[in-house]
Structure formats: C-alpha cells, structure tokens
Amino acid sequence: MSRISEKFNELKQKDRIALVSYITAGDPTLDLTVDIALQLEESGADIIELGVPFSDPMADGPAIQLASERALVGGATLAGVLDTVKEIRKKSGVPIILFGYYNPFFKYGLERVVKDAAEAGADGFLIVDLPPEEAGELKTHTDKAGLDIVFLLAPTSTSERIGLVAENASGFVYLVSVTGVTGERPEMDYSLEGLTGEIRQATGLPVGIGFGISSPEQVSRLSGYADAVIVGSAIVRIIERYGSEKKKLLNELSGFVSGLSAACGRSNSASPGRAKK
Amino acid sequence: MAVKPTLPDASGHFGIFGGKYVSETLMPAVLQLEKAYEEVRNDPAFRKELDYYLTEYVGRPTPLYFAERLTKKLGGAKIYFKREDLAHTGAHKINNTMGQALLAARMGKKRIIAETGAGQHGVATATVAALLNMECEIFMGLEDTRRQALNVMRMKLLGAKVREVTQGTQTLKDAMNEAMRDWITNVRTTFYIIGSVAGPHPYPMIVRDFQSVIGKEAREQILQKEGRLPDLLVACVGGGSNAMGLFYPFVGDEGVAMTGVEAAGGGIETGIHAASISAGTVGVLHGSKTYLLQDEDGQIKPTHSLAPGLDYPGVGPEHSYLSDSGRVSYTNVTDSEALEGFKTLSQTEGIIPALESSHAIAYAMKAAPRMSGDSVLIVCLSGRGDKDMHSVADLLSGGQKQ
Numbered sequence: 001m002s003r004i005s006e007k008f009n010e011l012k013q014k015d016r017i018a019l020v021s022y023i024t025a026g027d028p029t030l031d032l033t034v035d036i037a038l039q040l041e042e043s044g045a046d047i048i049e050l051g052v053p054f055s056d057p058m059a060d061g062p063a064i065q066l067a068s069e070r071a072l073v074g075g076a077t078l079a080g081v082l083d084t085v086k087e088i089r090k091k092s093g094v095p096i097i098l099f100g101y102y103n104p105f106f107k108y109g110l111e112r113v114v115k116d117a118a119e120a121g122a123d124g125f126l127i128v129d130l131p132p133e134e135a136g137e138l139k140t141h142t143d144k145a146g147l148d149i150v151f152l153l154a155p156t157s158t159s160e161r162i163g164l165v166a167e168n169a170s171g172f173v174y175l176v177s178v179t180g181v182t183g184e185r186p187e188m189d190y191s192l193e194g195l196t197g198e199i200r201q202a203t204g205l206p207v208g209i210g211f212g213i214s215s216p217e218q219v220s221r222l223s224g225y226a227d228a229v230i231v232g233s234a235i236v237r238i239i240e241r242y243g244s245e246k247k248k249l250l251n252e253l254s255g256f257v258s259g260l261s262a263a264c265g266r267s268n269s270a271s272p273g274r275a276k277k
Numbered sequence: 278m279a280v281k282p283t284l285p286d287a288s289g290h291f292g293i294f295g296g297k298y299v300s301e302t303l304m305p306a307v308l309q310l311e312k313a314y315e316e317v318r319n320d321p322a323f324r325k326e327l328d329y330y331l332t333e334y335v336g337r338p339t340p341l342y343f344a345e346r347l348t349k350k351l352g353g354a355k356i357y358f359k360r361e362d363l364a365h366t367g368a369h370k371i372n373n374t375m376g377q378a379l380l381a382a383r384m385g386k387k388r389i390i391a392e393t394g395a396g397q398h399g400v401a402t403a404t405v406a407a408l409l410n411m412e413c414e415i416f417m418g419l420e421d422t423r424r425q426a427l428n429v430m431r432m433k434l435l436g437a438k439v440r441e442v443t444q445g446t447q448t449l450k451d452a453m454n455e456a457m458r459d460w461i462t463n464v465r466t467t468f469y470i471i472g473s474v475a476g477p478h479p480y481p482m483i484v485r486d487f488q489s490v491i492g493k494e495a496r497e498q499i500l501q502k503e504g505r506l507p508d509l510l511v512a513c514v515g516g517g518s519n520a521m522g523l524f525y526p527f528v529g530d531e532g533v534a535m536t537g538v539e540a541a542g543g544g545i546e547t548g549i550h551a552a553s554i555s556a557g558t559v560g561v562l563h564g565s566k567t568y569l570l571q572d573e574d575g576q577i578k579p580t581h582s583l584a585p586g587l588d589y590p591g592v593g594p595e596h597s598y599l600s601d602s603g604r605v606s607y608t609n610v611t612d613s614e615a616l617e618g619f620k621t622l623s624q625t626e627g628i629i630p631a632l633e634s635s636h637a638i639a640y641a642m643k644a645a646p647r648m649s650g651d652s653v654l655i656v657c658l659s660g661r662g663d664k665d666m667h668s669v670a671d672l673l674s675g676g677q678k679q
Contacts, residue, residue, distance in 0.1 A: 054575075054576065055577045058454050058461075059300045059302075059457075079574075102298055103571065103577075104575035105575070106561055107573070107574065131299065133297060134297060152302075153301055154302035154305075156303075156464060157301060158305055161305060179462060179464055179465065180462040181461055
C-alpha cells in the first residue's frame with residue numbers, strides 16, 4: 001500500500017480528515033523548502049504537495065504564479081526538487097506528491113522522472129494539465145513503480161469524466177472546489193456535497209477538496225463530507241511575506257497550519273457554533 | 278512518411294503531436310466544443326451562413342495578385358500574392374473569428390474572449406463580437422499594447438475590453454496564459470476564440486478548417502490564371518494559421534512544395550528569436566504537444582521577433598507533424614531581412630505588408646531568383662502593415678542614428 005493510502009487509513013482510525021499542504025519547491029530556496037516541509041508536517045500537515053515550478057502556470061492565480069517565478073529566479077529545477085524530496089525523506093515519512101505542469105516532467109523523461117522520484121522517496125504525481133486521456137504513458141511507469149497519480153475533477157465534470165478519473169486515479173481524487181484558478185477566496189462554495197457523493201459512488205478512493213481554502217472555518221465545514229482539504233495559496237502567501245526571515249517564517253507557518261489542523265477532526269464538522277465568524 | 282489527410286485522429290493527435298493537455302475544469306468544454314463542431318462542419322445551413330458573411334462582410338474571395346514588378350525585379354519564378362490583407366480588418370484572422378463566433382452563437386455563448394499578439398486577431402474577434410452582439414474581452418501583453426497601440430484603439434472602439442497582461446514576458450504567450458485562466462474561471466458562459474492553429478484539440482483542426490478558405494481560393498484562382506498548380510507556396514509561421522490555411526488544400530498535391538517561414542529575430546545563433554521548428558524541441562504548452570522553445574528543464578524561453586504576431590514560443594501541432602513528415606519545409610528569416618521585405622514590397626508594388634507577412638516576402642525574395650521563369654510561387658500576404666508603421670518608423674530612425 002502506498003504511503004498516501006496508509007495515511008488516509010491512519011486518519012480514518014482517528015476520525016480525522018487529511019490536511020494537504022501545498023508549497024512551491026524552491027520558493028524562496030530549495031534548502032529552505034526542506035525546513036518548510038518539515039515544519040508543516042510538525043504543525044499538522046498530513047500530506048505535502050510539492051510544486052514543481054513552471055514558467056507558464058496556466059491554472060494558477062497570482063499567489064502561486066509569483067511563487068513559481070521566485071523559485072525559477074532562485075534556480076529551482078526538477079532535478080533540484082527531486083533532491084529536495086530526498087532531503088525531506090531523510091528526516092520524515094510524510095507522504096509527498098509532486099505537483100506541477102506536464103512539460104518539465106515530459107522534458108525530463110517520463111520513465112526517468114518516475115524512477116528518480118521513487119528513489120527520492122516521492123509518493124505520487126498530480127499534473128494539472130494531464131487529463132487521464134493523455135496520461136497513459138506516465139501511468140504505465142507509475143504503476144510499475146508503485147507511485148500514485150492523483151487526477152482532478154471539477155464542478156464542471158460530467159458523470160463520464162468522473163468515471164474516467166475513477167478508473168485511472170490512485171491515492172485520492174482531487175476535487176477542485178471552484179471553476180477557476182488557484183487562490184484564496186473569502187466565500188467558499190459549500191454545495192459540493194452532491195458532487196462528492198457522486199464521486200464516492202464511482203470510486204472507493206478518498207476525495208480531497210482544494211482551491212480557495214484558507215481558514216479553519218472553511219476546513220471545519222468541509223470536514224463534514226471531504227476526506228482531505230488542500231491548502232496552497234494561503235501558505236504560499238506566508239512564504240512570500242516572510243521568506244527572508246527563516247525563524248519568523250517557520251513560526252508563522254506553524255501557527256497557521258496548526259490552526260487548520262485543529263479543524264480537521266471529523267467530530268468538529270457541522271457543529272454550528274464553530275463556523276461563525 | 279506519407280501525410281495522412283484524415284488527421285487529427287479521433288483523440289486529437291497529428292502523429293505524436295497535438296492532443297488535449299488541459300486542466301480538468303476545461304475538459305468538458307473542450308469535449309463539448311468538439312461535439313458542437315462535428316455537428317456544424319457538415320451542416321449545409323451553417324456553411325451557408327458562414328459563406329454569406331465571408332462574401333458580404335469579409336469581402337471574399339480575396340484576389341490572387343500577380344506581382345509583375347517584383348517578379349521582374351527579382352528575375353525567376355512568377356510571384357503571386359494571396360491578398361489576405363484586403364480582407365475586412367486587414368488580415369486573414371477574420372476567416373477564423375467569423376467561423377468560431379458563429380459556432381459560439383450556436384452553442385448559446387454570450388461572451389467571447391481571445392488572446393492577441395499583433396492585435397490582428399484581437400481586432401478580428403472584437404469585430405465579429407460587435408457584429409453578433411456579444412460581450413468581448415481581449416487579452417494582450419503589455420509590451421504588445423505599446424507596439425500595437427493602433428490595434429488597441431480599434432478593439433476599444435469596437436466595444437471590446439482590452440486586458441493588459443503584465444505577467445511574464447508580457448507578449449503573446451502570456452496573453453494566452455491569462456486568456457486560459459479567464460476561460461477556466463468563466464467556462465460556462467464564455468467561448469474562447471483561439472487565433473492560431475494552436476491550443477488543445479479541437480482548436481488546431483477548427484482554425485485550420487476555417488482558414489483553409491485561403492488555400493481553396495488560391496488553388497482555384499491559380500488554376501484559372503496559370504492553368505496549373507503552383508510550384509511553391511510560402512507563408513510566415515508563428516502559431517501558423519495563415520500558413521496552415523494556404524497549405525492544407527494543397528497537401529495532397531505532390532508537385533507543390535511548401536515552405537513555412539519562422540521568425541529568426543536577431544538571428545538563430547543569438548538565441549533571440551521565435552523559430553520553434555527551426556530551433557526548438559518537442560514539449561507541451563497551451564494544450565498541445567508540439568515544437569517549443571524551451572530550456573533543458575522544460576521551462577519556456579522568452580522569444581523575440583520584430584513581428585508581434587510571430588513572437589510565440591510554440592507552433593501549431595500540425596506544422597510539427599508536417600515538418601517531421603517532410604511534407605513542408607520550414608526555414609527562418611531575421612528581423613532585418615523581414616524589414617527589407619517590408620520596404621521592397623511597399624516600393625515595388627505599392628503594398629505595405631504586415632511585419633509578420635514580411636517574413637514570407639523576405640524568403641520569397643530569396644527563393645524566386647533560384648527558380649525558373651516559368652515556375653509559379655504563391656506567397657500568403659497575411660495582413661497589411663498599417664499597424665506596424667509606428668514600430669517601423671522607430672526602427673528606421675533608430676537604425677539611422679546608429
């Protein structure tokens with residue numbers, strides 16, 4: 001069983017949902033990415049999504065676009081990101097998903113990237129612009145290496161799309177909460193319960209919800225029907241703000257992520273008092 | 278390798294190129310577009326409506342003009358120009374926007390978005406949006422809004438909102454990124470009119486089909502004028518829609534050679550250019566697999582061309598396929614060669630071409646003298662040069678100062 005599936009099983013026992021934290025690797029440096037990842041785990045992140053920076057992040061809002069730019073200016077490459085995974089893995093068993101756009105993976109070589117990722121200790125891939133239709137070759141390699149491919153679903157997804165993703169995904173299914181790019185939003189769409197249910201009928205995989213989540217209140221409300229929440233831009237903004245002061249940065253991240261983690265208990269969900277501002 | 282005229286295949290690929298590399302949010306829209314296009318492409322009523330607008334509004338057919346003075350000056354092949362510069366709005370772009378906008382209307386979409394580099398596709402989109410009473414927003418790199426200020430004014434006058442894109446290199450690629458982000462956000466209400474034979478399937482096919490009117494007309498016209506098919510077709514290639522439109526109806530004619538001309542900017546060897554096939558490697562950008570200008574880590578490289586419409590790090594996937602198959606050859610000309618073509622055509626024929634089209638002219642000026650006097654060459658004059666007067670004036674005066 002993959003590290004990701006093990007983590008979901010473990011959390012189920014504890015009656016908790018998974019907190020997936022996204023950071024862009026190399027923002028502000030790859031060295032600091034190791035410290036940041038370890039800090040996130042210590043503060044309660046269950047899974048780390050490690051963004052591989054790309055020059056043209058078409059599905060990302062301003063926060064992650066700028067993080068990608070900073071990482072590329074800082075010299076981050078896919079090879080460097082894989083080394084970073086290795087460093088994190090020396091000290092931690094936290095599941096790591098490589099998140100990004102297809103071109104850097106394709107250019108690196110699909111067989112090679114899967115082999116190197118597995119050796120480094122990564123657990124899966126989530127490639128935004130690689131729908132199941134185009135993922136055949138990558139999947140051959142990840143299946144062989146025992147790594148997961150997480151696919152996205154969206155509010156626009158039809159039942160046909162849900163079926164196709166269910167057939168091909170492993171680890172978990174990532175439900176994009178909004179029709180839009182990544183980024184925090186004050187108003188969450190909480191009408192995803194129906195869609196989540198439909199996905200559950202198609203697959204036994206856990207369902208994670210992401211895009212636009214930035215507060216414990218939002219996490220708490222989603223814990224009523226999601227198996228995981230993914231928080232990205234809000235964390236990236238903290239890194240943007242405090243990137244040059246390591247101690248302060250880790251402190252801020254710790255405070256923010258433990259707050260989110262505290263809202264990940266299933267028993268918290270739907271208790272009316274909590275969601276109030 | 279034989280070229281298959283039946284491409285793209287059912288999954289949207291031209292050999293290894295093309296495909297649908299888009300985020301899941303867009304997949305249903307792309308599939309829906311595929312279905313809608315299948316419905317209209319063989320629908321006589323749609324064809325009739327499009328033909329009506331192409332004739333009465335766009336001004337087609339455009340002339341196939343024999344450039345007698347240029348032919349004499351160069352000595353060699355007879356040079357014909359397919360005069361897309363005489364189409365409404367001054368470039369070939371409207372052939373495609375007219376078709377896609379009618380398709381959008383059929384699909385019940387009320388809002389149209391588009392990316393633009395030179396501004397010609399933006400103007401052509403804003404024009405059909407005005408005609409069909411649709412809301413329109415155009416994404417344009419800040420750098421390009423400066424180089425092509427006249428076209429920005431035209432788009433605004435036509436009622437479109439022009440969104441200046443300040444990300445990245447502030448040119449066509451970044452405009453396309455931002456248009457994609459808007460599309461992801463407003464996909465339910467919005468139709469994205471892609472301006473080149475690029476993007477995810479079915480766009481490269483749709484744009485090719487709508488632009489094929491160029492080659493269909495040219496084929497009939499040259500048969501009428503010369504009683505035979507041409508020996509060589511020449512067109513500039515950024516994303517490559519005018520080239521694809523001219524070439525496609527001739528792909529099955531073995532005796533017709535074709536050359537696509539990319540932008541070599543300051544020279545291929547300088548690395549400052551936009552010649553994706555000449556100097557690129559295979560990768561995936563903006564929804565399809567194709568030749569790209571990228572570094573060894575798969576990051577897209579900044580590009581340069583004097584012609585904003587060619588200033589793009591990728592190329593339509595079908596061009597990549599036609600290059601690999603050997604059916605079409607691709608070459609490149611520099612900024613200064615293009616500028617020479619720009620001046621020569623203006624002074625010999627009284628036609629001021631777009632800087633993009635000037636790349637094709639510059640190559641034709643090299644090719645024609647090497648061909649015999651009874652051979653025939655057709656150049657796609659994809660657009661007129663009014664939009665470029667400002668940058669050309671700057672360049673010429675700058676050059677004199679040096």
